[in-house]
Amino acid sequence: MSGMNIRIIEAEQITNxxxxxxxxxxxxxxxxxxxxxxxxxxxxxxPLAQTTLDTLLKNAEVAASxxxxxxxxxxxxxxxxxxxxxxxxxxxxxxxINEGVRRGYKDGYCRNSVVSDPLRRINTGDNTPSVIHYxxxxxxxxxxxxxxxxxxxxxxxxxxxxxLKPSDGADGIEDYVxxxxxxxxxxPCPPVIVGVGIGGTAEKAALLSKKALLRKVGSSHPDSFxxxxxxxLLAKINGLGIGPAGFGGKTTALALHIMTYPTHIAxxxxxxxxxxxxxxxxxxxx
Amino acid sequence: MRKITTPFTDETIKSLKTGDSVLLxxxxxxxxxxxxKRMMSEIPFEVExxxxxxxxxxxxxxxxxxxxxxxxxxxxxxxxxxQLIERGLKVMIGKGERDRKVIDAIRTHTGLYLAAIGGAxxxxxxxxxxxxxxxxDDLGTEAVHKLTVRDMPLVVAVDCKGNNLYxxxxxxxxxxxxxxxxxxYEWQGKIEVVxxxxxxxxxxxxxxxxPGVAExxxxxxxxxxxxxxxxxxxxxxxxxxDGSAVLGLGNIGAEAxxxxxxxxxxxxxxxxxxxxxxxxxxxxxxxxxxxxxxxIAGSFGGINLEDISAPRCFEIERRLKECCDIPIFHDDQxxxxxxxxxxxxxxxxxxxxxxxxxxxxxxxAGAAGxxxxxxxxESGMNNIAMCDKNGEINxxxxxxxxxxxxxxxxxxxxxxxxxxxxxxxxxxxSIVFAMANPVPEIMPDEAKAGGAFIVGTGRSDFPNQIxxxxxxxxxxxxxxxxxARDITTEMKIAAAExxxxxxxxxxLCPDYIIPSPLNRLAAKAVAKAVAEKAASx
Numbered sequence: 001m002s003g004m005n006i007r008i009i010e011a012e013q014i015t016n017x018x019x020x021x022x023x024x025x026x027x028x029x030x031x032x033x034x035x036x037x038x039x040x041x042x043x044x045x046x047p048l049a050q051t052t053l054d055t056l057l058k059n060a061e062v063a064a065s066x067x068x069x070x071x072x073x074x075x076x077x078x079x080x081x082x083x084x085x086x087x088x089x090x091x092x093x094x095x096x097i098n099e100g101v102r103r104g105y106k107d108g109y110c111r112n113s114v115v116s117d118p119l120r121r122i123n124t125g126d127n128t129p130s131v132i133h134y135x136x137x138x139x140x141x142x143x144x145x146x147x148x149x150x151x152x153x154x155x156x157x158x159x160x161x162x163x164l165k166p167s168d169g170a171d172g173i174e175d176y177v178x179x180x181x182x183x184x185x186x187x188p189c190p191p192v193i194v195g196v197g198i199g200g201t202a203e204k205a206a207l208l209s210k211k212a213l214l215r216k217v218g219s220s221h222p223d224s225f226x227x228x229x230x231x232x233l234l235a236k237i238n239g240l241g242i243g244p245a246g247f248g249g250k251t252t253a254l255a256l257h258i259m260t261y262p263t264h265i266a267x268x269x270x271x272x273x274x275x276x277x278x279x280x281x282x283x284x285x286x
Numbered sequence: 287m288r289k290i291t292t293p294f295t296d297e298t299i300k301s302l303k304t305g306d307s308v309l310l311x312x313x314x315x316x317x318x319x320x321x322x323k324r325m326m327s328e329i330p331f332e333v334e335x336x337x338x339x340x341x342x343x344x345x346x347x348x349x350x351x352x353x354x355x356x357x358x359x360x361x362x363x364x365x366x367x368x369q370l371i372e373r374g375l376k377v378m379i380g381k382g383e384r385d386r387k388v389i390d391a392i393r394t395h396t397g398l399y400l401a402a403i404g405g406a407x408x409x410x411x412x413x414x415x416x417x418x419x420x421x422x423d424d425l426g427t428e429a430v431h432k433l434t435v436r437d438m439p440l441v442v443a444v445d446c447k448g449n450n451l452y453x454x455x456x457x458x459x460x461x462x463x464x465x466x467x468x469x470x471y472e473w474q475g476k477i478e479v480v481x482x483x484x485x486x487x488x489x490x491x492x493x494x495x496x497p498g499v500a501e502x503x504x505x506x507x508x509x510x511x512x513x514x515x516x517x518x519x520x521x522x523x524x525x526x527x528d529g530s531a532v533l534g535l536g537n538i539g540a541e542a543x544x545x546x547x548x549x550x551x552x553x554x555x556x557x558x559x560x561x562x563x564x565x566x567x568x569x570x571x572x573x574x575x576x577x578x579x580x581x582i583a584g585s586f587g588g589i590n591l592e593d594i595s596a597p598r599c600f601e602i603e604r605r606l607k608e609c610c611d612i613p614i615f616h617d618d619q620x621x622x623x624x625x626x627x628x629x630x631x632x633x634x635x636x637x638x639x640x641x642x643x644x645x646x647x648x649x650x651a652g653a654a655g656x657x658x659x660x661x662x663x664e665s666g667m668n669n670i671a672m673c674d675k676n677g678e679i680n681x682x683x684x685x686x687x688x689x690x691x692x693x694x695x696x697x698x699x700x701x702x703x704x705x706x707x708x709x710x711x712x713x714x715x716s717i718v719f720a721m722a723n724p725v726p727e728i729m730p731d732e733a734k735a736g737g738a739f740i741v742g743t744g745r746s747d748f749p750n751q752i753x754x755x756x757x758x759x760x761x762x763x764x765x766x767x768x769x770a771r772d773i774t775t776e777m778k779i780a781a782a783e784x785x786x787x788x789x790x791x792x793x794l795c796p797d798y799i800i801p802s803p804l805n806r807l808a809a810k811a812v813a814k815a816v817a818e819k820a821a822s823x
Contacts, residue, residue, distance in 0.1 A: 055406050069344050
């Protein structure tokens with residue numbers, strides 16, 4: 001390492017950044033989603049669908065101006081950390097992130113929704129621990145990128161993973177994804193954003209499906225093959241008629257994002273992660 | 287927008303209909319998962335006439351009454367709600383579908399399920415004027431909060447008649463058509479002939495085929511009845527059509543009818559273990575059809591006539607019964623009559639009306655309507671008025687007038703020809719079977735809104751699907767098992783009773799008067815009843 005310029009980041013910087021991201025993600029609806037809701041509002045013809053989308057837009061306005069959480073389910077904090085080359089973090093990074101979550105959820109008057117044990121279910125009282133995913137990116141140097149994506153369980157409960165056979169192909173993927181969204185119905189607070197992870201292993205597909213929710217709404221997949229698949233699946237989902245809040249209408253999903261990864265000759269893993277109408281996430285680069 | 291206040295009276299609840307938007311003011315109580323679990327032993331407030339809001343709020347920022355407070359997913363409370371409703375709870379507020387038991391409890395106890403918009407939690411907090419924790423403080427956000435709300439915007443998701451907003455709007459699977467076509471390309475036919483014998487050695491060949499096969503041939507030549515024992519005849523039925531009345535498509539011809547006939551053969555095999563062979567005849571001429579079937583009848587144990595238009599189907603069936611020595615059964619007539627009779631028996635039992643006295647209106651005087659009317663009469667239901675598109679057949683009175691004071695409406699006619707008002711004119715505890723397919727005479731929620739107590743349709747996406755598949759596979763199974771020569775009225779009634787008997791008295795409720803078409807036990811029960819009846823005749 002001698003001769004290289006190593007950047008040192010204090011754990012406290014991470015904590016501060018995470019705390020801010022928690023508050024911002026929970027109170028500010030993304031511009032991309034806001035634009036998509038406005039676009040959807042113009043398309044709807046059913047009065048109930050129109051007023052529901054109006055209500056969601058008004059809610060976002062009130063949340064931002066009054067600094068109130070968009071939704072009372074401020075979720076479990078999912079944190080994506082991408083560490084570039086030539087960075088040294090001084091201190092316990094996971095501890096620093098959880099301290100940030102603890103502080104952010106308190107400062108933002110967010111709800112504590114985490115229980116310490118899946119069966120014994122005692123609330124931890126500070127919404128920690130968060131779920132942290134670390135990545136190292138050799139193309140970035142001297143920076144740490146942090147995304148906080150609070151995930152409510154109205155939508156999280158509605159996801160799923162399937163290990164399809166390679167012969168199931170595109171039809172198998174379509175049947176599975178549409179089946180998951182259809183059976184979710186009104187529960188994940190539509191209009192939803194559908195994240196689809198295809199390939200890798202079971203856990204890789206599941207992680208990809210969550211990461212797919214972070215992509216900008218309105219952007220299309222860089223690979224035209226998958227961009228077409230996304231458009232086709234989205235059209236079918238919006239043909240289900242579930243509509244805003246499940247009250248019926250043309251807008252069941254605002255977007256469907258696919259992320260893929262190479263996989264094994266014997267497998268076709270598919271995972272679906274559904275994000276609610278707010279699909280909250282905020283990113284910063286330190 | 288309609289304003290309503292707590293506590294709720296039955297009068298207010300009855301005036302609200304699914305899909306109505308309301309603004310709610312007054313006192314409501316929050317409670318979600320853990321609080322519901324505890325409320326099974328102790329409800330910490332006077333629940334009579336009250337509303338529970340499924341929500342766990344955020345902490346209140348300084349200067350505010352409460353933090354963000356939107357609805358959570360209601361289905362997690364389904365296990366607890368019926369008990370609370372029985373104890374006086376009137377209204378639930380949340381998001382998403384409820385299960386059948388909750389909807390039944392709402393209907394029985396004049397309750398209401400209101401939907402709040404999931405995610406609109408900041409906005410909702412502005413409607414709360416007062417908040418205090420009154421119980422289960424240790425549960426934190428899940429504690430029971432007593433809220434005073436003003437003009438909380440909500441939508442009626444399930445009204446006291448059980449109409450379900452989510453069912454009505456959601457999930458119209460529009461992609462069946464495309465998917466089915468794709469699958470048919472892939473299948474290249476849904477049925478095939480499979481050999482029942484091993485054919486590996488010279489000897490096996492000589493036994494199954496020549497020279498050995500001459501022996502069973504000669505045996506049948508001497509005694510034709512042996513064809514049932516020495517060949518597959520005794521398990522084989524011909525599905526005969528001329529393609530003249532296929533689904534709602536009209537006269538589409540022999541070849542085009544085949545996908546339906548193959549599908550029917552699949553149902554015969556899957557539910558009754560019967561080998562059914564589609565025979566699609568390229569003629570609409572009665573003589574030609576009768577002659578064709580007569581000539582091939584020796585290859586089959588029974589004939590199922592299918593999708594032949596009225597009135598030709600009546601004459602074809604009558605003449606074939608005269609000239610053939612195997613059972614002839616026009617499923618569109620008699621299969622429908624059997625399942626309608628089964629559903630009607632249970633429905634009348636549920637509303638406590640006598641079969642002989644109930645006033646029954648049948649709309650549609652085609653093949654199915656005529657057969658239904660005949661079978662109902664044979665089983666003791668004599669107060670029947672038949673209507674067609676010109677009104678009551680004898681008097682010419684309008685359908686609206688004929689339905690006034692009726693107990694039962696059976697539609698075997700056309701889409702959307704019955705209105706909510708027409709149902710409202712029927713007697714209390716009215717039964718509406720709207721069986722036009724795929725769009726019924728009246729949609730179930732409309733019929734319920736008009737006051738129908740029990741609604742059945744031909745569709746799989748509503749309760750009480752009255753479908754022929756409950757009858758024909760088991761019926762032919764039973765007939766073939768005892769080698770009956772005819773299918774008599776008594777055998778049809780026995781089949782209907784067997785289907786009706788699948789629903790026990792405990793299970794019988796307005797949304798469950800007839801078993802699901804996918805219930806394979808139905809065919810078994812029908813086969814047994816029909817075989818027994820045939821043997822006794």
